[in-house]
Amino acid sequence: MSSAIVRAVLSTAVALFVAPLAIALLTGVDRRVTARLQSRRGPPLLQPMYDVVKLLAKEPTVSNRAQIFAAWTYALAAAASVVLFCLGADLLLVFFVQATGAVFLVVGAMSVPSPFSQIGAQRELLQILAYEPLLILVFVGMYMVTGSFDVSAIAAYPKPMLLELPLLYLVLGFALTIKLRKSPFDFSASHHGHQELVKGVLTEYSGPFLALTEIAHWYETALVLAICAIFWAPSVWIAALLVAVTYAAEILIDNATARVTWRWMFKYTFPLGLVMSAANLAWLYVR
Amino acid sequence: MCPAGNPMTQLLVLLLLAVPVLAATVCAAIPVRSVRTAVVLATGLVLAAASVGLLFVGRGTVSPPPIGNVSVDSLVTVGDFALLAIMFGYAIALRSVIVGLLVVLQAAPLAWFEFSVLDHTTEIPAFAIDNLAIVMVLVVSVIGSLVIAFALPYMDEHEKHLHVTRSRQPRFFFFMTIFLGAMNGLVLSNNLLFLYFFFEVTTFCSFMLIGHDGTRPARESAHRALWMNSVGGVAFVAGIFGTYGVARTLDLKEILSHGAGGALLIPIAALCFAGFTKAAQVPMQSWLLGAMVAPTPVSALLHSSTMVKAGVYLVLRLAPVYAGTALGSAIAMCGGFTFLAAAALAVGQSNGKKILAYSTISNLGLIMACAGLATPLSLTAATLLIVFHAVSKGLLFLTVGTIEQQIGSRDIEDMWGLYQRLPVTTSIAIIGIVSMMAPPFGVLLSKWVAIESASGVPIVVVMLALGSALSVLVYTRWAGMLLAMPSLSHPAVPERLPWLMKAALFSMAGAAIALPASLPLILSRVVNPLFAATTHLQDLGVSFVHGHGSAVAFLPFYAIIGIGVLVTNAMSRAAKRVRFTSPYMSGVPGDFQATSFIGPMNERVPVVARNYYLSPIFSEGKLTPWVNAGAIMLLIVAAVGAVR
Numbered sequence: 001m002s003s004a005i006v007r008a009v010l011s012t013a014v015a016l017f018v019a020p021l022a023i024a025l026l027t028g029v030d031r032r033v034t035a036r037l038q039s040r041r042g043p044p045l046l047q048p049m050y051d052v053v054k055l056l057a058k059e060p061t062v063s064n065r066a067q068i069f070a071a072w073t074y075a076l077a078a079a080a081s082v083v084l085f086c087l088g089a090d091l092l093l094v095f096f097v098q099a100t101g102a103v104f105l106v107v108g109a110m111s112v113p114s115p116f117s118q119i120g121a122q123r124e125l126l127q128i129l130a131y132e133p134l135l136i137l138v139f140v141g142m143y144m145v146t147g148s149f150d151v152s153a154i155a156a157y158p159k160p161m162l163l164e165l166p167l168l169y170l171v172l173g174f175a176l177t178i179k180l181r182k183s184p185f186d187f188s189a190s191h192h193g194h195q196e197l198v199k200g201v202l203t204e205y206s207g208p209f210l211a212l213t214e215i216a217h218w219y220e221t222a223l224v225l226a227i228c229a230i231f232w233a234p235s236v237w238i239a240a241l242l243v244a245v246t247y248a249a250e251i252l253i254d255n256a257t258a259r260v261t262w263r264w265m266f267k268y269t270f271p272l273g274l275v276m277s278a279a280n281l282a283w284l285y286v287r
Numbered sequence: 288m289c290p291a292g293n294p295m296t297q298l299l300v301l302l303l304l305a306v307p308v309l310a311a312t313v314c315a316a317i318p319v320r321s322v323r324t325a326v327v328l329a330t331g332l333v334l335a336a337a338s339v340g341l342l343f344v345g346r347g348t349v350s351p352p353p354i355g356n357v358s359v360d361s362l363v364t365v366g367d368f369a370l371l372a373i374m375f376g377y378a379i380a381l382r383s384v385i386v387g388l389l390v391v392l393q394a395a396p397l398a399w400f401e402f403s404v405l406d407h408t409t410e411i412p413a414f415a416i417d418n419l420a421i422v423m424v425l426v427v428s429v430i431g432s433l434v435i436a437f438a439l440p441y442m443d444e445h446e447k448h449l450h451v452t453r454s455r456q457p458r459f460f461f462f463m464t465i466f467l468g469a470m471n472g473l474v475l476s477n478n479l480l481f482l483y484f485f486f487e488v489t490t491f492c493s494f495m496l497i498g499h500d501g502t503r504p505a506r507e508s509a510h511r512a513l514w515m516n517s518v519g520g521v522a523f524v525a526g527i528f529g530t531y532g533v534a535r536t537l538d539l540k541e542i543l544s545h546g547a548g549g550a551l552l553i554p555i556a557a558l559c560f561a562g563f564t565k566a567a568q569v570p571m572q573s574w575l576l577g578a579m580v581a582p583t584p585v586s587a588l589l590h591s592s593t594m595v596k597a598g599v600y601l602v603l604r605l606a607p608v609y610a611g612t613a614l615g616s617a618i619a620m621c622g623g624f625t626f627l628a629a630a631a632l633a634v635g636q637s638n639g640k641k642i643l644a645y646s647t648i649s650n651l652g653l654i655m656a657c658a659g660l661a662t663p664l665s666l667t668a669a670t671l672l673i674v675f676h677a678v679s680k681g682l683l684f685l686t687v688g689t690i691e692q693q694i695g696s697r698d699i700e701d702m703w704g705l706y707q708r709l710p711v712t713t714s715i716a717i718i719g720i721v722s723m724m725a726p727p728f729g730v731l732l733s734k735w736v737a738i739e740s741a742s743g744v745p746i747v748v749v750m751l752a753l754g755s756a757l758s759v760l761v762y763t764r765w766a767g768m769l770l771a772m773p774s775l776s777h778p779a780v781p782e783r784l785p786w787l788m789k790a791a792l793f794s795m796a797g798a799a800i801a802l803p804a805s806l807p808l809i810l811s812r813v814v815n816p817l818f819a820a821t822t823h824l825q826d827l828g829v830s831f832v833h834g835h836g837s838a839v840a841f842l843p844f845y846a847i848i849g850i851g852v853l854v855t856n857a858m859s860r861a862a863k864r865v866r867f868t869s870p871y872m873s874g875v876p877g878d879f880q881a882t883s884f885i886g887p888m889n890e891r892v893p894v895v896a897r898n899y900y901l902s903p904i905f906s907e908g909k910l911t912p913w914v915n916a917g918a919i920m921l922l923i924v925a926a927v928g929a930v931r
Contacts, residue, residue: 096735103763
């Protein structure tokens, strides 16, 4: 009994502290690699953490109260979803908790009458609309293979799921790209000052509240990468390699593609993801 | 158990059926406002108390004793034909061939059946009370009563707004209260003929209530509701005929005990089709969309606790017969398709009531899908969804009604920044919206159980995944509109609501928040025994944290939102903690409220941003024909599935 409690406490600690810091570091690597790809030197590895620390120290400034609520619930829900994952909870529950946070981020952006923030919020909603069903289908695929939605049971599955869910892994890659707001799916928060949306859905979050959204984003990324990792649960090393390769592919895609419009996403990428999921599920069903 | 049932149960059933009729009669006979208020409130209290009483003491069957020397069976028969005669009268008045035809198609076979086919000598218990019936009675009596209480002040305002010279409220409350009685009768009935009678009463009440305002759109919508539901009525009569032909009884309990499959499938399919029309499943959705012309409490009643829930109840009730058959799979497919199609149609809407209407149809589709899958887990999901959806949707309709009376619009674009104008109503609306889509609230929990229970059937689960994401989009957008805060100033005029409205809204919001916390109790005491689902949350495959499916597991989810609220309040109270500033306008803001910026030539340029409604894909006109065509094809598949 007590060992179960110790394990739960440890898992929670890993989820709350190790996961976001690891992702912050990964983001640092990402920025360095991206800079090299663009023939720049790039920032120090710890730059994402410096940024967040600096933002946290700034004077809290908002347009209205809804933003405070939005930033906090986004961060809390994102952290809770990672904790639940590490405790071996039900995948759909983990997902719904995460989704609640994502939704509150949008609500906060919509609460401010800045057109940049408004349009960014609408586009973020479309991104959510695109990745949510794909993620649910990935989980359903996992259920069809392992017979459970529980992370603990899925992680205990003796064979690598990737071999049975290859298409769904690619679909998860789609979802990851959209979730990371990386190119070509970065239309809800385009990052450059001179571009159409300033910073889209994040425009109106500033100082500590922007820091909260950044931390929440670390948690979210940790969650999706953890989901990638359980595709090869039997071996920690291969799982780590899988995550590394996947993230490297993300960086490459980010740098090699141009931003698409939401129409393009719904016309081409989304149906492709859906067909791939359906094909993989149908194969599992018929088999 | 003695044939008449235990006296306490008998009394409670009598109260649930007779009190609404009595109250309706008083409402119609004494057109005095104070009398009406007192009667309606008393009825609500009695119904709520009786339904709770039923939960604790009532199980088993009840056969009402004859009144004088007329048996209740004959009374129901007389009632059937009287009702059909009235409907025929309306068909003539409306010059509606289709309604007339459909009424004759019900009356003629029914007469033949009653007088030359049915063996009247066998006694059938009229009412049977089990946990499903009790859940339904609670939904009808508690939520329905709250809606009617809300309607009291609402209708005063409504008539003031329409400049009605002679109040038509006696008629309105007559049908509203009768409706509750009929619903209670419907869910308690064990004799299929009783069920049919109450089914028809709800059709007729909804016809009268939808047409209440007497305007041209109201009359047209009422007519559509009448003929579409009469199609269901015809199917119901066919179902009764066929069921009796196969099973030689109209005793629902006995019919359900026959087990799955066999020759019963065809008549049961007809009954399920009747349920589909009543639950406004595609392609029969248009009557429920038209129904929103009625005063909002009518919509709230039709969408949450009555009418459409009669449809899903009927299908859910019949699950033991079609469980595991092709018909069951077909029902699951049709339901899943409705869930997806209606969610997609909601995306293109900016009319608040229409969004809610499509969302209702969508959720009913989900209930149908779960019923069709007919596993213990899916039936649990269906039952939970009936309860939680009733609370959340009733609440949302009432808030939209309140908002409409205060701002004169039901368009969500007009609700932008509403929080600042109507903080109380808007807060409740937000509770309603969040309770439709976020953990730990009931609708999401049920949706979750639904997806897990559908996971073995890829095609259904794909539809559920897509539909679920679409409804998140719809509700998030709305919440964002409501929470927008273009200025910091407080409303010039503090919001005033009649106390009855406030009481109804607060009780329903309270129920939406608190009910999920009692889910473990609801499951173990009420729902599990019903579907032989043996145990607790974790064994249902629904553990929150592995192996800890207890009430405690809900706390973190309440905590997330709770902490958010607390931090927000704490930070914005202490003015020093956070500085308020105008939004970024890529230029000089025109004013602090930032509804404009300073453009070229020092002119103020107003800022306007609108929602995406994705009309190239999701507009009603474009999508509806495809949806209807798909739905008709699926219904054909279902029919084939039943015959095979």
